[in-house]
Amino acid sequence: MYINSIRKIWNSIAKSDIDEEPNFETDFDHIIELFHFGDSYYYIFNLQNSVIEYVHPKVEEIIGVKPEDFTTEKFMEIVHHDDLPHFMNMENTAIKFALNFTPEKLENYKVRSDFRVIHQQSQETIRILRHIHPLQFTANKGVLLCLGIQTDISYLKPFGKPILSFIGLNGAPNYINIEVEEVFKPTNEILTPREKEILKLLHKGESSKQVAQELHLSEATVNTHSRNILCKTQCTSIQEVIYKAIENGWI
Template identity: 35%
Template sequence: MMETKQQMDKLILKKAGHIWKEIGQHKKPEELQIEIEIYKKMLNLFQVGDYCYFVFSPPELRMEHINESVTELLGYTKEEFVFETFLKIIHPDDIQQYLNFEATITQFWQSLPPEKVFKYKTRYDFRIRCKDGTIKRLLQQVAVIQSDDDGAVLRTFVIFTDITDLKQSNKMVLSIMGLEGEPSYIDIQPVQALVPHKSILSKREIEIFRLLVDECQSADIAETLGISPHTVATHRKNIFKKTGTNSVLQLVKLGLEKGWI
């Protein structure tokens, strides 16, 4: 039984390595200062509750700049939390879909012109086994922070957020979110043609929706968007009506279930 499990682990590692090396097209990234890029990307990534982050190099299958919060979130030290360990602790019922999602994301990135690689983030959720044996559901969000002139992805910025208490179903949802006006693709079926998502919210409502789930107050939203608090209140009312929710917490839960955030 142990030998069979080890063979399965090796198979999963080989399959995942093939997918991620396709992203980087077997090119090794050059060393670079990435701290500024990390903070820029964090502005576009949803965070609520406990989270950790790191940089991933697809060509080298290596995790870099691992945030110390990984220990608080998952129980593993930065030294223990390496690529091989990560694949082994994904829930066995989720690992195949995880790989399917990664293959779909790889296909999507490779279809983009080089200048658009940075204009998307990917998100999906899965279950993972912590060092103490408990199971958590993580929301994984990924944004590209380095590519070469041909658009090959050399480094990505990854955030894991604990959504165990926010999402009850075990359905894994993959979405690719457009930034800077690019289209979004919601609840994607893995490895198939992608159809742009037609949102039930207006462009302005989407902006306010994203600020609301980031726990911004109405006054802050008004200042950020350059509109009046009354206009923000009207948009909030419309957002709740269109989504069938009554509070920001319900909005966050719905967004996670539907793959909107």
């Protein structure tokens, strides 16, 4: 289901249905310096046909996949099940955001996002920080090739909701923590939008009374929502729910 949708999203920024010849004559070492700060690997991705043209051998060390097996389909398979809708929504939002820029301006940006994947050898969950930068444009001024760099940041961000940002280079402005359009919904959604709203305010340290005032509800209604949240999540306290919600990216 997801693979066909993500291909359409990627292809939309290529702005062309005509096959164009990729050009790999690029100083990748210079570009990688823009991103590299940890245990990473890089790859070259063709947005027009959704094909990974090249991946560095270190991919096997980082996520447990041999270079020859690192296909688009394989990558989608190893994204953590709970983060897959987040990943799809971030890709969709990033492409729509990038379509507002000319190629000249887009060259001054890298897209930064994070999500979890399952290491294919150890089966451990690791968090990946990904940077994307355009490499080659189509005749229609769409993006043909991009450079992707993925870094294991599990030690920096063991849990939390994925975040999408556009990082400006050469003096271009930053767009941090862009609001992500929720087109793809989690298949195992537990909390309602209202329950998430209440949980976010409780996470900020507000009391039930304060939450009720801010949301224009009665305190009894807020308490009822809190009990429902505990029941749905099988937790014994709101603090436990908050931890679980942050870990799973619910809030």
